[in-house]
Amino acid sequence: MPSVNAPGLKRRKNRDGTERLYWAAPKSALAAGFPNRIVRLHFSAHDPAQHPLIEAACKRLEAEALEWTAGRRETRSAFDGTIASLVRQYQTDMASPYREVKWNTQRTYDQVLGVIEKAFGKRSLAALGISDFRRWYDEAKKPKAPGGSERVRKAHGIISMMRRMFAYGVTAELQECGRLLTILEKARFKQPGRRRQKLESHHVEAFIAKALDAGRQSLALGTALQFETTMRQRDVIGEWEPIPVAESAGGIVLGARRWVRGLTWADISDAFVVMKVTTKTGSEVAHDLTLCPLVMDLLARVPADRRIGPLIVDETAGRPYAEHAYAREWRLVARAAGIPDSVWNMDARAGGISEADDAGADLDAIRSAAGHSQASTTVRYVRGTIGKSRKVAELRKAHRNKS
CATH class of the missing domain: 1.10.150 (DNA polymerase; domain 1)
Known part of the structure; x- marks a missing residue:
């Protein structure tokens, strides 16, 4: 191996005669408690193209050791190879x-x-x-x-x-x-299977009826919005974000967390159009709620003087649902409505997208409505539908008859 400028470089012979490279810490650094005594270098001494990599690795390790010796150490623990x-x-x-x-x-x-x-x-x-x-x-x-x-x-x-x-x-x-x-x-490892469950329109109708009976109009409205607009739960009900230490605790606060990113009545225009920047992708979606009959029926039940602040409010607490409380209360109503435990609240989004596909909606239009950046993501939400298959079969039948 030609001479290289690699402080601390050591070479050892394997049993088969091949050579392996190491970097060894200087004695002064070890005496000062430097944790990395020897570091294996996975480079080839016989490949000239890798000589600069060997030099760079040794110089970096040597610099870290000398910094340690001089007392300049990071507050976080040094990497020890584990x-x-x-x-x-x-x-x-x-x-x-x-x-x-x-x-x-x-x-x-x-x-x-x-x-x-x-x-x-x-x-x-x-x-x-x-x-x-x-x-x-x-x-x-x-x-x-x-x-x-x-x-x-x-x-x-x-x-x-x-x-x-x-x-x-x-x-x-x-x-x-x-x-x-x-x-x-x-390497390839078996991945978990994709969810096949979806919340269907008959599920949603049954849920709304039971939620209203239980005095949980908030759960009924939230579920209807998720299903008919295909918005994510977080974009509908919001979330509780930790308040940074340097910031004042303004807004709706619960403990050390602030409610953010949920729908408010101010997000709904006089024409009942809701516009929302989604939390996951940052894309903006818009929905005409006058075309969402389940949502419109539930909105009409809210008196005008209560149409202020967060849209989905926990009736028992008088504020947006605490973390996990929405899902917990939703499941109680879902069971009363006969919805299987295998179907989750998050499946409302898949149910809405699947219904749109079954109705023959254009895939790109569904993607835009759902706020997906790629159509491949939208496809993953289409579960057990026959819309596209039926359309293909009809086209083939028409072509066959024409021929």
């Missing part, structure tokens, strides 16, 4: 994509990261391979109880999170992440 350390780096590094996702997505990520750290945190990245990932996936998907369904969604979620962490590790130049990301990008 899964637990990678989890911590991913969560705390200001350059991590974790910092860019919404607070509720971070909360979901944290749950999966906690499972990963607890189960595999002490494992060294350098010792991992495809057999480990396969074993972990198989273990995670086992039924919670004998005879139960496999938890494929949980298992696939763990693998997906590892892909995210290793992708971050590549950008942060953390050792082993590139190798492990390549393995997971090439």
Whole structure:
């Protein structure tokens, strides 16, 4: 190997005569408690194109060691080559994509990261391979109880999170992440099946009747809006977002959270047109509520003096539904209406989109109404319909008769 400017570079021979490269920390850094004594370098000394990569890696590691020796250390713990350390780096590094996702997505990520750290945190990245990932996936998907369904969604979620962490590790130049990301990008793991359930018009009508009987007009209106406009639950009822420490607690506040992004009466024009910027994609959707009979009937039940503030208000609390309360109360009414537990409130969106497809609506028009950026997303919400199939069959029949 030609001379390279790579401080700390060490070479060792494998049993088969091949060579592997390492970076070794200087003794002064080890004496100061630097955590990374030796770091494996997955480069080839015999490939001149990789020599600059070897030099860059060694110089970066050497600089980190010297910074440590000089007392300039980050408040977050240094990367020590374990899964637990990678989890911590991913969560705390200001350059991590974790910092860019919404607070509720971070909360979901944290749950999966906690499972990963607890189960595999002490494992060294350098010792991992495809057999480990396969074993972990198989273990995670086992039924919670004998005879139960496999938890494929949980298992696939763990693998997906590892892909995210290793992708971050590549950008942060953390050792082993590139190798492990390549393995997971090439490997294939069974994904959870797509939901097939949908809330249909007869479900919605039965639900509205039971909700009104129970004094839950808010649940009836929310469900009708979700079904007839295909808006997401969050865009209809809003959500409770943590209030940043530096901000004042204005608006509708519950504890340390502020209600945001739900429909208000001000969002409905005098012509009963509602316009909304969606929370997920940021696209703007518009709906003429005069063409939504279920919604119009329920709006007419609200006295004029109460048409102010949030549109969907918990009757018992006098404010927007607290987190999880809407889904909990919705299920009670759904059971009374005979709606199977396998059909969820979120399936109202799929039900509305599927009904539009069955009616023969143009796919791009459905996509626009639903606020999807891509038609492929809309297709995933079309469940068990025959509209397009019937239209194709009719065209074929007409063509056959003409021939």
